[in-house]
Amino acid sequence: xxxxxxxxxxxxxxxxxxxxxxxxxxxxxxxxxxxxxxxxxxxxxxxxxxxxxxxxxxxxxxxxxxxxxxxxxxxxxxxxxxxxxxxxxxxxxxxxxxxxxxxxxxxxxxxxxxxxxxxxxxxxxxxxxxxxxxxxxxxxxxxxxxxxxxxxxxxxxxxxxxxxxxxxxxxxxxxxxxxxxxxxxxxxxxxxxxxxxxxxxxxxxxxxxxxxxxxxxxxxxxxxxxxxxxxxxxxxxxxxxxxxxxxxxxxxxxxxxxxxxxxxxxxxxxxxxxxxxxxxxxxxxxxxxxxxxxxxxxxxxxxxxxxxxxxxxxxxxxxxxxxxxxxxxxxxxxxxxxxxxxxxxxxxxxxxxxxxxxxxxxxxxxxxxxxxxxxxxxxxxxxxxxxxxxxxxxxxxxxxxxxxxxxxxxxxxxxxxxxxxxxxxxxxxxxxxxxxxxxxxxxxxxxxxxxxxxxxxxxxxxxxxxxxxxxxxxxxxxxxxxxxxxxxxxxxxxxxxxxxxxxxxxxxxxxxxxxxxxxxxxxxxxxxxxxxxxxxxxxxxxxxxxxxxxxxxxxxxxxxxxxxxxxxxxxxxxxxxxxxxxxxxxxxxxxxxxxxxxxxxxxxxxxxxxxxxx
Amino acid sequence: xxxxxxxxxxxxxxxxxxxxxxxxxxxxxxxxxxxxxxxxxxxxxxxxxxxxxxxxxxxxxxxxxxxxxxxxxxxxxxxxxxxxxxxxxxxxxxxxxxxxxxxxxxxxxxxxxxxxxxxxxxxxxxxxxxxxxxxxxxxxxxxxxxxxxxxxxxxxxxxxxxxxxxxxxxxxxxxxxxxxxxxxxxxxxxxxxxxxxxxxxxxxxxxxxxxxxxxxxxxxxxxxxxxxxxxxxxxxxxxxxxxxxxxxxxxxxxxxxxxxxxxxxxxxxxxxxxxxxxxxxxxxxxxxxxxxxxxxxxxxxxxxxxxxxxxxxxxxxxxxxxxxxxxxxxxxxxxxxxxxxxxxxx
Numbered sequence: 001x002x003x004x005x006x007x008x009x010x011x012x013x014x015x016x017x018x019x020x021x022x023x024x025x026x027x028x029x030x031x032x033x034x035x036x037x038x039x040x041x042x043x044x045x046x047x048x049x050x051x052x053x054x055x056x057x058x059x060x061x062x063x064x065x066x067x068x069x070x071x072x073x074x075x076x077x078x079x080x081x082x083x084x085x086x087x088x089x090x091x092x093x094x095x096x097x098x099x100x101x102x103x104x105x106x107x108x109x110x111x112x113x114x115x116x117x118x119x120x121x122x123x124x125x126x127x128x129x130x131x132x133x134x135x136x137x138x139x140x141x142x143x144x145x146x147x148x149x150x151x152x153x154x155x156x157x158x159x160x161x162x163x164x165x166x167x168x169x170x171x172x173x174x175x176x177x178x179x180x181x182x183x184x185x186x187x188x189x190x191x192x193x194x195x196x197x198x199x200x201x202x203x204x205x206x207x208x209x210x211x212x213x214x215x216x217x218x219x220x221x222x223x224x225x226x227x228x229x230x231x232x233x234x235x236x237x238x239x240x241x242x243x244x245x246x247x248x249x250x251x252x253x254x255x256x257x258x259x260x261x262x263x264x265x266x267x268x269x270x271x272x273x274x275x276x277x278x279x280x281x282x283x284x285x286x287x288x289x290x291x292x293x294x295x296x297x298x299x300x301x302x303x304x305x306x307x308x309x310x311x312x313x314x315x316x317x318x319x320x321x322x323x324x325x326x327x328x329x330x331x332x333x334x335x336x337x338x339x340x341x342x343x344x345x346x347x348x349x350x351x352x353x354x355x356x357x358x359x360x361x362x363x364x365x366x367x368x369x370x371x372x373x374x375x376x377x378x379x380x381x382x383x384x385x386x387x388x389x390x391x392x393x394x395x396x397x398x399x400x401x402x403x404x405x406x407x408x409x410x411x412x413x414x415x416x417x418x419x420x421x422x423x424x425x426x427x428x429x430x431x432x433x434x435x436x437x438x439x440x441x442x443x444x445x446x447x448x449x450x451x452x453x454x455x456x457x458x459x460x461x462x463x464x465x466x467x468x469x470x471x472x473x474x475x476x477x478x479x480x481x482x483x484x485x486x487x488x489x490x491x492x493x494x495x496x497x498x499x500x501x502x503x504x505x506x507x508x509x510x511x512x513x514x515x516x517x518x519x520x521x522x523x524x525x526x527x528x529x530x531x532x533x534x535x536x537x538x539x540x541x542x543x544x545x546x547x548x549x550x551x552x553x554x555x556x557x558x559x560x561x562x563x564x565x566x567x568x569x570x571x572x573x574x575x576x577x578x579x580x581x582x583x584x585x586x587x588x589x590x591x592x593x594x595x596x597x598x599x600x601x602x603x604x605x606x607x608x609x610x611x612x613x614x
Numbered sequence: 615x616x617x618x619x620x621x622x623x624x625x626x627x628x629x630x631x632x633x634x635x636x637x638x639x640x641x642x643x644x645x646x647x648x649x650x651x652x653x654x655x656x657x658x659x660x661x662x663x664x665x666x667x668x669x670x671x672x673x674x675x676x677x678x679x680x681x682x683x684x685x686x687x688x689x690x691x692x693x694x695x696x697x698x699x700x701x702x703x704x705x706x707x708x709x710x711x712x713x714x715x716x717x718x719x720x721x722x723x724x725x726x727x728x729x730x731x732x733x734x735x736x737x738x739x740x741x742x743x744x745x746x747x748x749x750x751x752x753x754x755x756x757x758x759x760x761x762x763x764x765x766x767x768x769x770x771x772x773x774x775x776x777x778x779x780x781x782x783x784x785x786x787x788x789x790x791x792x793x794x795x796x797x798x799x800x801x802x803x804x805x806x807x808x809x810x811x812x813x814x815x816x817x818x819x820x821x822x823x824x825x826x827x828x829x830x831x832x833x834x835x836x837x838x839x840x841x842x843x844x845x846x847x848x849x850x851x852x853x854x855x856x857x858x859x860x861x862x863x864x865x866x867x868x869x870x871x872x873x874x875x876x877x878x879x880x881x882x883x884x885x886x887x888x889x890x891x892x893x894x895x896x897x898x899x900x901x902x903x904x905x906x907x908x909x910x911x912x913x914x915x916x917x918x919x920x921x922x923x924x925x926x927x928x929x930x931x932x933x934x935x936x937x938x939x940x941x942x943x944x945x946x947x948x949x950x951x952x953x954x955x956x957x958x959x960x
Contacts, residue, residue, distance in 0.1 A: 038957050183955075237956045251947045261707050263699075281935045282942030283950065286706055291732040295699035298692065298729075302672065302703025305690055306711065310703070328693050418956065421947040455670045455688035455704070455711050463636070463682050465673075465691025475638070476683065 004178045007225035012071025014079030015173060017166070018096050019088030020057050021050050021064040024166035029066020030413075031170060035183045036070040037238040037415055040228035043070035044380070044524065045240075045413045046078035051268070051351045058120040063095045072227040076524030078412055080600055083224065084176060086169045088112060088143075091121035105137045105176065105222050107169060111144035139220050141212060143168050150208055156201060164205035171209025177224050181206055232417060239416040241380035241409035242272035245313070245339055248387025250283055253309045255388075256395055256427035260285045261308035263299035265292055265318065268351040269407040270341035273313040293321035297338065301325060304334040305464070307454035309391055311337040316345045316358050319402075323365050328466045329400035330370040330490060333441075333450050335429075336400040337390050341410040342520075344596040353596035354407035356520050357571040362402040363549060363578060369487050371494045373401035374549035378523035380409055381416040386546060389501075392427045397497050398449040404548075408598065409521040435459030440474030441486075447500075448493035495550050504543055504552035511561035512539030513612055517588075518568045519545040519575050522599055526568055529604040540608060548575070551582065559586045564611050566591055568604060622664045622712050629660035634669075636686040642677060647798030647824035648745060652684055654804040655714075655743070659687075661805075662812045664712050671714045672701040674721040677752045677826075678745035681716030695726025698733040701740050702927075709928045712812065713740040720750045723759040723779050734788040736927040737816040743808070744821045746781060749830035767829075781821045782905025782919060786898045792818035793905060794918040797838035798825055803849065803917065810918050816926050823914075837914050846909055850917040855888035856904075858913050865889075866907075873903050875912060893921045 017029045026047055033045045048065040055062030069079030081101040087093040089112040100106065113128055127133055128140060143165050151161040167188075174181055185203050192199035213221065239247075253260035262285070264274040278287040286308070290296040297312045304310035314322060319340045329336045342358045344350025362374050373393055377386035383405055394401040432438050432451035438460045443450050453460035462474060470477035471485055506515070508530065518526045523544045533540040543558055545551070559565055567576040568591040576588050591607045593599055634656050642648045659669060669687035673679035674697035682689030688711075692700045697715045705713045722730045722744055733740065749767065750756040756769040760781065764773040785793045792814045796804045804822065811818035823834040832839075837846045848858035848866065856866040857878075865888035867876045876883045889900070901920035908914050944950050 034955060038955065040957070040959060231959045233959055235952065235956050235958050237951075237954065247947070247950060250950065254947045259707065261703065263703055280944070280950065281938035282944050283947065284935055284939070286931055286935070288702065288706060290699065290702075291728050294696060295702070295729050295732070298696040298699040299703035299706070302690070302700035302705075303707035304703075305700075306670075306704040306708035308703075308707035310707070324693055325696070418951045421951065455708060456667050458665075458667050461667060461686055461688055463689030463691065465682070465689075466675075466693050467691065 004223070004225040007178055007223040009225045009227070010083065011073050012069060012075060013083040013177065013224060013226050014067065014069045014081065015084040015086070015177070016065055016067040016082050016096060016099065017086045017169070017173070018063055018065040018092035019166065020092070021052065021062050022054050023064065023088050024163070025064045025066050028166045028170040029068060031184045031187060032173060033068040033070070033413065034187070034238050035174060035179050036068065037236070038183045039179060040231070041070040041072065041226055042075040042229040042231060042415050043068060043238070044075045044078045045069070046408055047411045049352055056120070058089050058091050058117040060091050060095050060121060063092045065092070065096065070226060072229050074229070075414065076528050077598070078408070084173060086173055088165060088169065089121070090118050090123055090127070093127065094121050094123060100136060102135050103137060105139065106133065107139050107141060107172060109143035109165060109169070110140035111142050137220070137222055139216065141169070141172065146208055146212065147205060150204065151201070161201070164202055167202050167205045168209035171206040172212055175210045175213040176222065177226065181210055231415070235418045236415050237418060238413050239381055239384070240272070240411060240413040241377065241383040241405055242270070242341065242411070243276050244381055244383035244416065245377070245387045245403070245405060245410070246273045246276035248384040249277070249309070249311050249337065249391055250280060250285060251384070251421050251424060252388045252391030252427060253285070254283070254421060255424055256309055256391070256429055258307070258309040258395070258429065261300060261303035261310045262287045262312065263290050263296040263303065263310070264313045265290050265296045267293070267315045267318045269343055269410045270313045270315045270318070270339065272410065273339060273341070293318040294325060297322040297325040298328070300336055301329050301332065301334060304336050305332070305455070307452070309395065310335065311339065311391070313339040313341070315341045315343050316361070317348055319358060319361055320365070326372070326400060327366040327368060327370045330366070330372055331466050331468070332464050333398045333490070334400070335394040335398055337387070337394055338400060338402045339387070340402055340404050342404060342406040350596050352407065354521065355571065355594065355596050356406060356522070356569050357574065357594070358404065359548070359571065359574040359578070362404055369491065371491050371549065373397070373399050373494060373497055374404070375401065375547055376404040376520040376545070377409055378520060378544060378546055380412050380414045383409060384416065388424065392425060393497055393500065395427055395429050396449065396500070397447055397493065398430060398452065399494055404520055406521045432457070432460055438462060439472045440464055441469055441472050443489070448489060448496055498550040498553045501547045501552060503554045504545065504558055506541050506543050506558055508534055508541030509539060510541070512541050513562070514538070514540045514564045514566060514608060515559065515562035516540060516542045516566055516568060516608070517545070518542070519548060522568060522570060525599045525601060526604065529601045529608070532601060532605060533608055538608070538612060548578070556583055559583060564589060566607060566611055568599065570594065570599070622668050622710055624663050625665045629663070629666055631656045631660060633666050634659045634686050636684050638683050640684050641680065643828055645827040646677070647747065647822065647826070648678060648681070650798045650801050650804065651743060651745060651822055651824070652681070654801050654808055655685060657801070657805045658808040658812070661809060662712070668711050669714065670704055670711045671716060672697050672704060673716040674726055675752070676718040676721045676750070678716050678718040679721060695721055695724070696729060697721065698726060698729035698742070702733055702736070702738050705738050705740055705928050706931055709739070709932060715740055715742045717742060717744055718751070719744065719746045719748060719760040720758045723781070723784065727759070731784070731788040734785055734790045734817045734819065737791055737924050739815050739926040739928050740817055741808070741811045742817065742819045744781060744819060745824045746821050747824045747826035747830055748833050749826050751826050751829055755829035780906055781819070783902065785819050786902045786905060786920070790819060790920065791816040791922045791924050792918070793821070793901070793920045794818070795821045795823070795914070795916050797823045797834065797843070797847070797916065799838055807918060810921065814921050815929070816924055836909060846913050847916050848913040850891045850893070850904065850915055850919060852891055852893045852918065855885050855890050857885070857888065868900070873907065873912070893918045894923070896922050898922070
């Protein structure tokens, strides 16, 4: 029995809004997602938009989309096949038909399916009438006509009125899912409140869409119900990965009693971290929008030298530009958090599409032997904790750190249970004490971290730089034995971080036939695939790595308990290559995909089955 | 918002040159102009009077950039061209430091050209000492962005075919607030100018005409040598008419929109007719003309050419933070996490 009359109850649902870039798909998608969050559903979202700002209208390349997966169960992915597709024009329908299934409800603006739009999107006949959508639950809404009718007497010009097409569809989509419009109305008031009658217009059209449901013929009145998720008690919000990363850094600065400094240069999809941090001057955050990537990182290194918690944010090609400075940070042994929001590469590649292909760059992309801490966040909300831990370990171990996230994590969002920052771990910078016999490269015997002497402190004047330094004294040295010693000390210092990170966890049985290994932003979908295998009675477990350099200390022990290991990643095999070099005693199978698309559960399961049967 | 005046803490004891000698062996070539710059810095730091821990010297790469190792301050020897970006981070993170940059013509105007113009544009309160020997010294003799056109060097065996930068012109073009120029053989003037630079709030650029004895010996000799200096240099003094020459009988006059060299006593020219130097004027027009002067028709202007007052980047950062702290409801990270749209599950 459904809890709403005549509604089909779903455990989870996937909804996607698609239209021209500029049609406001990101806005209504976000509003729909926030409504479900506010309603107590767990969720994950994924914006999917072109790299151009306003590509030609009605073309496939110009399609902008926003996908929401929400449910009464724990949501691990942004979903695969759609329950509801809202398409504002023929091109967006065409581009997204592959994500529909037999019973997907498709809402289209029938007014947008004119000859010219059909032609531009490459349709030779109208899919709404030629029978090609047969089986799909097609609901044709005359959006333009409705808006014109409603606004005709109000003296609003057509152009302004028709900008609300997205709101009409949002209203209807909310109604299909038996959601209320109050959250959206409040948002509209906040966003457009000071823009004359824009707020009123948007709210009116939202309601037109909502009410239009009642006018549908009864066979088209399909409605769904998704119950509240059984979430842990507490306070929640919806958060995207880039915001979470920014907030994690601010939290770390507060726990370390340090000032946060970000030197950064705008680059998709990392820019939002820079924009978010720039907002928080009241928390003492200092943000320098640098003239280029190199200035972004080197100014951060300068800030670190001067005693700030320093960070820089970028995406793939930007990390390439930062390489020389990364080596400098390794040599200086100063804390520095480098966030790389990965996108499709190489070069400028696919700016708005996600990939996991910068791991090798993060691990080795520097001259000389320059190891540093490498971590990878595994979900939008985890970006908060990963950024926090990256900062903590970087500061306490006096080493730069690269935190890998990716476009799907950065732009995607999920529910975030708001923690009390005061209960998060303290961060204790290894300060040198004033007026001591300070030697810049004297180390803590346990961590091998050198001590941080902040300019301005009495009695600690010293000089550091990119040239190799004599152990302990820090005097420039070209002595061959000293160089080898310093190379080993720097590597050993990073390895010893393994003593300070949690053991690697295994999801499922601790031994079995197959261990699925992954890292970074693929956690959700891989976890789902493993859960399905386990439900089918297979002895499959999952180890998802957040710490990559160094690996958790029990990694070898975990690997030894499984007959087979498969490493799944959205690249040609970068983590698996690192594992083969680091733990060569095991045989690794691979699942790789380099399409700037996420893994799909079925394709993963197919791989697992094949391996289990071998 | 109240302006934050230079708040670098002063020393409560008198400092001497010895307080700033690092004791490490100085490895520049004998006769290199860099030795004079080091001497001037050791002279001027105690006079500036800040606590000795509050001086920080940042450098990039090149002969000049070994400078931090030789001065006993906090020091940072960076990487190719990046001193200005590094120093920006140092100063913004820790505005209570007196930040100095030691850099060369290659470091600042070739590989670090971008950072050079942007630190100037932002007016970060740092002091840049630009060692201009018009050659790449550490890489052994390739031409630099200031090498005169036609020069034969290791990478221009047929003569350079590139237009060189005039440092002053570049600084003014980037909206520089302070520009001074000194020859490396006038340590007294250099010390005075560095003191002026330290006093200036904002990015100060002090260009030193520095001799490279090995790869570009005597490149500045037409201007700096005993033989030529009186005729080919004019030392600017704020508030005074611009006069030069062995007999102090030549001057610079503004004729319409152009400068010209005139002789006092000839054609009815008196000292009254000469241009009076105003280093503090906001409009950079005359400063730019002065910076561009040079042979064969003009002497080269030395001393402080421009010192105009503008807000500094680092002060503005502090002021915005102060203001935001006063007005924002978000006082700590917990406030931030709980702001905006949240909901309770019970």
